[in-house]
Amino acid sequence: MKILVLGAAGMVGRKLIEHLISIGSLRGEKITGLHAFDVVEPAFESDGFPITVSHGDVADKATVDGMVSAKPDVIFHLAAIVSGEAEADFDKGYRINQGGTQNLFDAVVAREGYTPRVVYASSIAVFGAPFPEAIQDDFHLTPLTSYGTQKAIGELLLADLTRKGHLDGVGLRLPTIVVRPGKPNLAASxxxxxxxxxxxxxxxxxxxxxxxxxxxMASPRSAVGFCVRAAEIDGTEIGPRRNLTMPGxxxxxxxxxxxxxxxxxxxxxxxxxxxxxxxxxxxxxxxxxxxxxxxxxxxxxxxxxxxxxxxxxxxxxxxxxxx
Amino acid sequence: MKILVLGAAGMVGRKLIEHLISIGSLRGEKITGLHAFDVVEPAFESDGFPITVSHGDVADKATVDGMVSAKPDVIFHLAAIVSGEAEADFDKGYRINQGGTQNLFDAVVAREGYTPRVVYASSIAVFGAPFPEAIQDDFHLTPLTSYGTQKAIGELLLADLTRKGHLDGVGLRLPTIVVRPGKPNLAASxxxxxxxxxxxxxxxxxxxxxxxxxxxMASPRSAVGFCVRAAEIDGTEIGPRRNLTMPGxxxxxxxxxxxxxxxxxxxxxxxxxxxxxxxxxxxxxxxxxxxxxxxxxxxxxxxxxxxxxxxxxxxxxxxxxxx
CATH class of the missing domain: 3.90.25.10 (UDP-galactose 4-epimerase, domain 1)
Known part of the structure; x- marks a missing residue:
């Protein structure tokens, strides 16, 4: 079981990798290696399986292709710039959030017969007001931010590539994660x-x-639990609608x-x-x-x-x- | 009033242009020129405004940019390869349907202060089974074809670029158009x-x-009517949800x-x-x-x-x- 984590230095990425180190296996298989990637080089200590760390830009096609060439069994795609930054810097948002996701999917599609489980971090930002009192699973995608738009495009591609047998994707619309550790930040949330x-x-x-x-809302611990469940669930159980609004x-x-x-x-x-x-x-x-x-x-x-x-x-x- | 029609040789494009020739104006303004583009060179006879025809590949960035450089007031984006072909030829479908749309939007975004009305032909193929008895306007996008996925991605971009003031888009989810003129074809519909x-x-x-x-279903005549209404409607009446399921x-x-x-x-x-x-x-x-x-x-x-x-x-x- 080889794993690739894009966005490994983010809060969810970091906690997910620490959790994987502690459990040592995924989908019933011993983890034999994990590649942790982010825009800044992440740092992890493992006394179990070996961890490779690297840093770079997901918007760079060759960088992403290089990581996928090792054919990890499970890819966690958590890399994104946040909503506020994607709104303020239009080009950067599309380049990283849409372009980075496209690069990952292209790299997988290019390798025939290789259909890794791809766990894709989407967001409830794919939905925009006005809303019904409680949003059902069949409510339409109406993002009111560029970030939400970019995440929704990734969802659509994930579902289509899964349907075509090019990858085996599960998209998670994450709630706002609370309580985030660290210092107060300027994100609106x-x-x-x-x-x-x-x-x-x-x-x-x-x-x-x-x-x-x-x-x-959901806790960081729940977010890690969502990622692990998404990696382990049988895809046929989910069916063709591969993007799921997470509980909260x-x-x-x-x-x-x-x-x-x-x-x-x-x-x-x-x-x-x-x-x-x-x-x-x-x-x-x-x-x-x-x-x-x-x-x-x-x-x-x-x-x-x-x-x-x-x-x-x-x-x-x-x-x-x-x- | 200058107009650009991408996909001008298709059934809807052809009938739309013939209709525009007959009415001679759009949005209350006299049409002063129309550029008709398709993969095969379309042919039109107009004794009113001048018509430029050209042919090429919407997936070619420079081709699309060149046409947009004339800053048409209204752009009808009807160019696409059909569902069956997009399903059979995965790369071509994404290249033409997603890539062509991206090229058009990029060309508009690149020109600051230029916000044309863009009428985008989407499709009810953005929806996939299972369905409720009647599909409401807030039903989620669940395409079960690559064509539907490509159209849905275009819808999301159209709405976001409109929200950001880069263009003024209206997306039309067209019903199946019946009765199509011409010879029987092999499309499933x-x-x-x-x-x-x-x-x-x-x-x-x-x-x-x-x-x-x-x-x-709706008639070709209705499809033309949808395009004209979409070109003329006040965008503020529509609000941020710019993609509309057409009546049928x-x-x-x-x-x-x-x-x-x-x-x-x-x-x-x-x-x-x-x-x-x-x-x-x-x-x-x-x-x-x-x-x-x-x-x-x-x-x-x-x-x-x-x-x-x-x-x-x-x-x-x-x-x-x-x-």
Whole structure:
């Protein structure tokens, strides 16, 4: 079992590889090698299977082709520039997100008889407002960002190439991942993590939207679980509709803060400053709030069922188990 | 008003240009020139505005860029290879249908401050089975052919480029166009036209599926009307969801044949030979049968409301008004 991870230095990539190191096998086979690639060279320590690291640009055809020439059995394609950057830099967004995905698919298609499982990180950004109260699995793709458009194009190609037998793809529309570890960032969705992570660490955090904002979330631990399940599931179980909205938790910011209070007390909650930011408010207004992710759930993809669990996962995975 | 038509030698392109010649204006402006392009050089006679004809490959970037450099006000992008060919020749399908569309969009985006109305011919092939009884406007894109995938990718790009102000696009998911003039062809959908056109001309035709097969159809005349309406409609009326399922008629083969009997008598009906073709049966099984095209209808797109009208349009437009 040889594995290639594109986007290995990102949060999900890093946690996925650490998880693979800890379990040592995938699809019932011992992992014999893993290639971890990103735009910056990732670093991993494994006392089990060997890990190759490299860095470069997924938009460079030869770079991607070179990695695929080793014919990995499973490819996790998590490499992308984020929504805000793809919106600000139109050319770069299409070059990396559409072009990079095209390069990967071209490299696989070019190798006859080679049909690896390709796990493709898509996003709920393939959907744009207006929405029904809960978005069903058969709701149309209506992205309102270039990022969402690029992800949706990748989904369509993944499904068609799978149908034609050129690869064996599974696309995952990931919820917003909360609680992201690390420092606060400028992503419009950053506050969903900031308002939990910072207060837990004794720091102040800004809430730029009102407490009745609802959003669709899952923990980093769930995101890793989605990737592993996507690598292992029998493709015939999924059928031709290979892109799946992942399960998550539809929860309001107010409910998130209540959960923070239950887990870490009123003093943690008091560290949140409500400072409305109209730009972020208007961006978040166009985001999906709630899904009915029936297909993915029936196919064995599992997310948290309460926000208390999501906070607890953060405390266990990032804070050594206690606050 | 300068116009560019890609795919000008196809059935819809030809009829659209003939119609534009007859009306002489578009969007309330006198047409001052039209460039008609296709893989084979089209031929038109106009005693009004000048028509330039040329031929070439839409997959050739420079060819497309050269045509766009004249900055036409309205571009009709009807150029594509058909479903069967795109399925048989994977590379050619992506090169022409995805690549050609990309070339057109790139050429427009490259010219700052130039935002032409782009009317893009998509197809109900962006949808794949299983379907609900009637497909609503918010049903997801689930193509089961490479052609449908390529059309869906074009739709996504069209919407994103419109949102970003790079062009002003309207995508039309065309029904199957019936009655196609000309000779019987080998397209899987060909029989829908053959069983009407051939008996009207005193010739025999083969029906390869059962009479209870239902499908979504509109006349060539309606297809031209859709293109003109798409060129003229105010984009703000449409909003960001720029791709519209066109209205049509959901009708069974049996009902088509009954209409033929009403218009042309029992002897025309007797010229249809039922010879089941399992390959065609299985292809047609995956095609959409019926839509609820509410958005397009509310935006002023109009199709026939009976199959008698569709036959009548064929008799008027192709047979000189009588049989």
């Amino acid at each position: 950053g506050f969903f993590s900031n308002i939990i992570r910072e207060p837990l660490a004794g720091k102040r955090a800004v809430l730029p939207v009102s407490k009745d904002v609802m959003h669709w 938790l539809a929860i309001t910011v107010g409910e998130m803060i209540e959960a923070l209070g239950r887990v870490a007390g009123a003093e943690a909650v008091a560290r949140i400053d409500e400072v409305r930011d109209d730009t972020i408010v208007s961006i978040v207004d166009n985001w999906p709030r709630k899904f009915h992710a029936a297909r993915a759930q029936s196919l064995g993809f599992v997310a948290e069922s309460s926000f208390d669990e999501i906070i607890q996962a953060h405390i266990e995975d990032e804070l050594g188990g206690s606050i | 060909g029989f829908f036209s053959n069983i009407i056109r051939e008996p009207l001309a005193g010739k025999r035709a083969v029906l390869p599926v059962s009479k209870d097969v239902m499908h979504w 008629l959901a009708i069974t083969v049996g009902e088509m044949i009954e209409a033929l009997g009403r218009v042309a008598g029992a002897e025309a009906v007797a010229r249809i030979d039922e010879v089941r073709d399992d390959t065609i049966v299985s292809i047609v099984d995956n095609w959409p049968r019926k839509f609820h095209a509410a958005r397009a209808q509310s935006l002023g797109f109009v199709a026939e409301s009976s199959f008698d009208e569709i036959i009548q349009a064929h008799i008027e437009d192709e047979l000189g008004g009588s049989i």
